[in-house]
Amino acid sequence: MSRMKLFIPVFIFMVMAVMLWRGLYLDPRTLPSVLIDKPLPDFELPRVEDEALISKADLPDEPFLLNVWGSYCLPCLQENPILMAAKEAGVVPIVGVNYKDKLNLARLWMDDNGSPFDFSIMDADGRLGINLGVYGAPETFIVDGNGVIRYKHIGVIDYKTWDEEIMPALAAVKAEATL
Amino acid sequence: MRRMSALVRLLCLSLLLSLGAAATGMWPQVAVAAVDAFEFETDEQQRRFRQMSDDFRCPMCQNTSLTGSSGGVAEDLRREIYLMIMDGKTDEEIEQFMLERYGDFIFYRPRLTVETLLLWFGPLLFLVLGGWIILGIIRRAQPMTQEQVALNDEEQQRLKALLDNVKRD
Numbered sequence: 001m002s003r004m005k006l007f008i009p010v011f012i013f014m015v016m017a018v019m020l021w022r023g024l025y026l027d028p029r030t031l032p033s034v035l036i037d038k039p040l041p042d043f044e045l046p047r048v049e050d051e052a053l054i055s056k057a058d059l060p061d062e063p064f065l066l067n068v069w070g071s072y073c074l075p076c077l078q079e080n081p082i083l084m085a086a087k088e089a090g091v092v093p094i095v096g097v098n099y100k101d102k103l104n105l106a107r108l109w110m111d112d113n114g115s116p117f118d119f120s121i122m123d124a125d126g127r128l129g130i131n132l133g134v135y136g137a138p139e140t141f142i143v144d145g146n147g148v149i150r151y152k153h154i155g156v157i158d159y160k161t162w163d164e165e166i167m168p169a170l171a172a173v174k175a176e177a178t179l
Numbered sequence: 180m181r182r183m184s185a186l187v188r189l190l191c192l193s194l195l196l197s198l199g200a201a202a203t204g205m206w207p208q209v210a211v212a213a214v215d216a217f218e219f220e221t222d223e224q225q226r227r228f229r230q231m232s233d234d235f236r237c238p239m240c241q242n243t244s245l246t247g248s249s250g251g252v253a254e255d256l257r258r259e260i261y262l263m264i265m266d267g268k269t270d271e272e273i274e275q276f277m278l279e280r281y282g283d284f285i286f287y288r289p290r291l292t293v294e295t296l297l298l299w300f301g302p303l304l305f306l307v308l309g310g311w312i313i314l315g316i317i318r319r320a321q322p323m324t325q326e327q328v329a330l331n332d333e334e335q336q337r338l339k340a341l342l343d344n345v346k347r348d
Binding site: 031032033034035100125126127129130131132133134135136 | 256278281
């Protein structure tokens, strides 16, 4: 028995090593969203394109992507070609949330890089962002036809995340809608 | 000699314990003041604002409170707290507002739930465990008393026999 006791430090070491090893591969920036399966917050904000006031009722009544972006945001530029391709292929409607940006800069950005959005909501003071639990662009939500948030991706969308995360999650939401 | 090694072990253990305490965040955080031009009607409102800005964590620049962060979202959240305080909202209502949007992460002082039990009482657990080990070490390192050392008749006989043997050789 007392000989077994000699192995206690080794045992503790192994438990700690496994935990710390796993910890190395956790991304502390990916916070679980508490808003999954909650309805989108209400808002009444101008559209970037024409400054017309829009609200929740003006959002698509089919599953769509809600992409939080800003002209100052480099990763947004990085993911733009993927979103553009999705728009051109007619995969899914994309609505932008122009987060804490300036109207003229946002329009300039869309002129320069192309707009993958059906339209963009102008959230200049970031209040819609707060209600969405946003903490920095880019963030992308999948919203179903009933205006309920079903999925959230934090950070840039690359081809891998598009294929392995966004598309499957979107397919699941769409499949449910046709039931 | 025995005592010496017990002391060394005790020192090592206490070092380990304090490391554990540091890792679990028992040391106080250093807050840095941010510059905001908010005007309050009462000192109490200002005190509550400061308190809450310290107690909420910035979701963007993690490991900084809202007070210490100059991130865009922290600025917005400070503004929301300010507006809610001026609107006469209670601390509980403001905490609820944050919780609904950012989850438990937003609290620097985590709420006491089943999931955070280990977080709250882990250090205490380590303290009890450490105390228990120290007690064990001290008890074992105690010098023996006269009675424990004293030989009974039978043992005296054996000792005598052994000594006689030695002498004969």
